[in-house]
Amino acid sequence: MLGEVVVGLAIGSAYSLLAVAVVLIYSSTRVLSLAIGEVGAFSLYGALWAHTHGIAGWRPSVLVAGLLAVLGGGALGLLVERVVMRRLVGRPALDGLVATLAVALFLALLELAMYGIDPFAAPSPVGHGNVDVLGSTLTAPQLALLALAGGVALGLWLFLTRTRFGLATRATTSDPTVARLLGVKVNRVYVFAWGVGGLLAGAAAALLAPVQGSLTPFSLTTALLSALAGAVIGGLDSLGGAILGSLAVGVVTGVVGSRVDPTTSAGVVFLAVLATLLVRPQGFFGSARATA
Amino acid sequence: MRRPEATRLVAGGALLLLVLVAPAFLSLPQTSIVTTALCIGIVALGLDVLVGATGQLSIAHAAFYGVGCFTALGLGTHGVPWPLAFAGAAVMTAAVAVVVGLPSLRIRGLQVAIASLAFQLFAQQVPNKWDGIKFVGETFERPGWLEDETSFYYLAVGCVLLVLAVLARLRRTWPGRSLVAVRDVEARAAAFGVSTGRTKLLAYGISGAIAGLGGALFALQQTSVSDTQPFILRESLILVAIVVVGGARSPVGILAAALLTKALPGLLGTDFDVPGLGPASQVVPAMLAGLLLLAVVMQPQGIGGVLRDLERAASGRRERPVPRPQPTDAVVAAARARALRDVPRPLVQRLPTPSLLVARAVSVRYGGVIALQDLDLEVRRSEIVGLIGANGAGKSTFFNAVSGLAPTTGTIRYRGTDLLGLPASGRSARGVARTFQDMGLVRGDTVRENVLLAQTWLASYPAVGGLLALGGALGTERELRRRADQALELFGLQHLADERLGDLPYGTMRIAEIASAVASGPDLLLLDEASAGLTPEEAHALGDRFRALRDELGLTLMVIEHHVPLVARTCDWCYCLESGVLIAAGTPAEVTAQPRVVESFLGRGSLEEVAT
Amino acid sequence: MTVHPLLEVRDLCSGYGGLQVLFGVSLTVGEGEVVAVMGSNGAGKTTTLRAVTGLLRVTGGSVLLDGRDVTGTPPERLVDRGVVMVPEGRGMLRDLTVSENLALGAYTVRDRAAVAEALDQAFTTFPILHERRDQKAGTLSGGQQQMLALGRALMASPRLLLVDEASLGLSPVMTERAFALVAQVNRASGVAVLLVEQNVLALDLAHRAYVLEKGQVVAEAAGAEVRTMQGELRAAYLGVTA
DSSP states (O other): OHHHHHHHHHHHHHHHHHHHHHHHHHHOOOOOOTTTHHHHHHHHHHHHHHHHHEEETBBOOHHHHEEEEEEEHHHHHHHHHHTGGGGGSSSOOOEEEEEHHHHHHHHHHHHHHOOSOOOOOEEEEEEEEOEEEETEEEEHHHHHHHHHHHHHHHHHOOOHHHHHHHHHHHHHHHHHHHHHHTOOOOOHHHHHHHHHHHHHHHHHHHHHHHHHSOOOTTHHHHHHHHHHHHHHHTTTTOOHHHHHHHHHHHHHHHHHHHSSSSHHHHHHHHHHHHHHHHTTOOOOSGGGGOOO | OTTTTHHHHHHHHHHHHHHGGGGGSOHHHHHHHHHHHHHHHHHHHHHHHHIIIOOOOOOOOOOOOOOHHHHHHHTTTTOOOHHHHHHHHHHHHHHHHOOOOOGGTTTTSSSHHHHHHHHHHHTTTTGOOOOOTTTTTTTTOOOOGGGHHHHHHHHHHHHHHHHHHHHHHHSHHHHHHHHHHHHHHHHHHGGOOHHHHHHHHHHHHHHHHHHHHHHHHHHHSSSOHHHHHHHHGHHHHHHHHHHHHHHHTTTHHHHHHHHIIIHHHTTOOTTEETTEEHHHHHHHHHHHHHOOOOHHOOOOHHHHHHHHHHHHTTTOOOOOOOOOOOOOHHHHHHHHHHHHHHHHOOOOOOOOEEEEEEEEEEEEEEEEEEEEEEEEEEETOEEEEEEEESSSHHHHHHHHHHHHOEEEEEEEEEEEEEEEGGEEEEGGTTTTEEEOOOOOOOTTTBBHHHHHHHTTGGSOHHHHHHHHTHHHHHHHHHHHHHHHHHHHHHHHHHGGSSGGGGOOOHHHHHHHHHHHHHHTTSSSSEEEEEEOOOOHHHHHHHHHHHHHHHHHOOEEEEEEEEEEHHHHHHOOOEEEEEHHHHHEEEHHHHHSSSHHHHHHHHHHSEEEEEOO | OOOSHHHSEEEEEEEEEEEEEEEEEEEEEEETTTTEEETTSSSSSSHHHOOOTTTTTTEEEEETTTTTTTTTTHHHHHHTEEEEEOTTTOOOOOTHHHHHHHHHHHTTOHHHHHHHHHHHHHHOOOOHHHHHTTSSGGGGGHHHHHHHHHHHTTTTTTTTTEEEEOOOOOOOHHHHHHHHHHHHHHHHHOOOOEESOOGGGGGGGGGGGEEEEETTTEEEEETTTHHHHHHHOOOOOOOOOO
């Protein structure tokens, strides 16, 4: 069973990458980004297509395709911020949520039109090695997810507490108007949040798709929902809480999913979200202001 | 009927005509496609109750659609006649929706949408486990007269009209007014007797019931369902798109959007290709999403908003110019104040009437901040009591404590009952009404609708009775309207009853707010800075109004005021607060003469006395 | 060659959404001056500051800094030009520590040495901030927050401070201290101050003053006339003579 937990942690690591993206965007812009899953997926689709069919004669290797997915995700995130989200500054948060929902829908339907409904083969960018851990086998992508999640968490913590721009980001999170009055160019913070969010989504997509076997439209958004559940349970404005929450959701989904069935694990997650919102709505590590 | 509704009726009428004659031009399979689109339209109307009426977002309505569908199938395949199966589906879906909506009791915000997402994820997997369950694969028998696709189509149209009628009733009953109050002025709504928790759950229930009806209709149309495609996440997202593009609170727009999205691709044929882009069945939803993006970015109100803008233009209503206020000379104001002070005050002792409101040791803490500390005060019957103090002294906080909108300790007894034991929405039923410093009414509604809102505690009929236009509800509504018109006449506002509150000059809005508070039939009226923003002449008239309310209506008043001469002229007793603490009590003349009070407003002699 | 005042506001019109609040406000602030803008609730005082600092859309008129048009410039760019606002309610970043709040005040200052020096200066002027430098700003009392707000605003060595209702929510004693601090800062560093207030005591430290009513300037005073204005406002407010 411990091995199943570790596998669950690997899936949870993918969720936590997405959750970090969401929390980063939410805490600085107060917009819940439902689009970030498809942003990663769309970028991965493009990269994988280039890998299998080539563009202008160039066929990147799987690893390069993975990196392209990451970079593409960042670029697409920046594009969404520039074209859509920036026009919604000052509007109620619901408008932002609906806009990201529309972006997700648009991208997913575009994927459907461009690549068809059949599952798209998603080979692993980090090879096919295996490691036996506590009775279960961890594949290379799963290991990569674990390592990446840890690295991202550490890196973000250092960035936010030790750098000038990190301080500016925290100020924007706390009160954007006051941050502006102090000279912080909050637009840059928004751009940063979406750009990094896109990078994380691209990475999550590139590593999660091989674990799930293939890529389909809406599959990353479905994964994003688990990440969102984790973020809500942990606290929407707490990066640490969001990471822990998504890891927990990953473990529960993995263990319950393999021992009982996926439907029940989805039910457990739903009940956990419901219970959290009723008992401690701001999440276990969130601050009271997260419920505004 | 207001003029702007005419345009909406014309558009609605045109759509209705189109829908009614459509079967004449369509083949049977095509009719069937439109029927399915109407089912989705019904679900979208249900979603609109949540989004448009309460501002909550649900991304689970396709799941609710599914719940309604499978409940109806389960009942119908076991011999339950279809009208009962429909009712059962509506009730079941309402119950499920209420459970999903429970988090909205504690938070207002985006997390509620996530709860619905989690439910959607869970619900769309449930049918996977039901391979062995009986009704999948069995058929829901249609009665003979509905076997023809065209007849069934008209049943669907009938259901749509039923839903529209219920939604129309919603606007004219207390549930509808409560929904609007919770959406626009949630923190205040309890002061009007609106129970925010009950209202939100009611919204989920109604929304779920309507979605369930759509699902039941679909079940009867298909007669057996084994595919979960119509109930998955993608469809929930498309439903949100339909509501936003159609325009929240615009049934005509929403139905049009539903038909465009769901009927048009099928009508054009499955092999219809949009040149250069691909098959219609894929392109249209993508276009819809693109339109949604554009809609949210450019015109947040969607097609409905466009219609409303056309209304405004068509009715030739010019923007009423904001009247330019006349500035007053500070010296003239000082002279007037001196003159007012010379009015003899016959009462130098406190009125010996019984106590109406007694506050003892009242404290309010927000986290680490103490807004009110150990306050003792008393309001006696037929008094006009003034509450003064510098900004941030805690005056509005005291009103919030009485209204139940602030975390309070101590006791506040009103006619013997401790108010702090009652929920906030129950206090207006006891006879306490109030106004707010920044105008707590709903600007988007008419004056009369706002007065009706303030009387929510008097609307004692059950919600369902109101929606189905049962007799008792109609009678109560008539009575409430009569009281509303009486209150408006009392304040000279009857000619503005159908005007949008937000369009009126600020001073008039404040008077309307007082009228609303009076209409709810209170004994004690709490007025928060009623004179703010008024000219000295209007403030002078306000003082007369205070006395009229006391003398003619038998009300007791407590007024928060910055306009000290007004307090001096009208109040029998006066309390002064500073930084949450009571620093003076007595007649206005006594209180305003105390050095501590003067210092609180105007500071001490000069800064040189302060050692830096 | 004409000497421009540091700040000049000409016929400023602004408001929120469809509601116009300012109907042509004009005022000036010279180098090193303390200028008070008085008015009751709803007069448009805070609106004026927000319009000057670019937080609100200006629908008419202009704002000039050193004679150059800066109308509509967003606040983050005005900080580069030496204009810093202390907002209503003091604008604490509650989750950040006192030191972090101060550091953010110097966000636009590139020179590390200058930032360190400004921090030292702040701790010297406000010793209590040094004592609580690692505490979260949300835990400070009202008076301490006022000090932090002022100290933070001064970190970038501004030329003009816009102070919005410093007395809000403070007891009379704390209000006096706050005003005294502003006066002290003005004397020591020569920074000009545009002070928006309800509390008439603010006129004690003003070189010049305006009275705002319903979005328009209705009175103006300079030098000795400021005392007279103070007396008249007292009378109008309480119906008592000064």
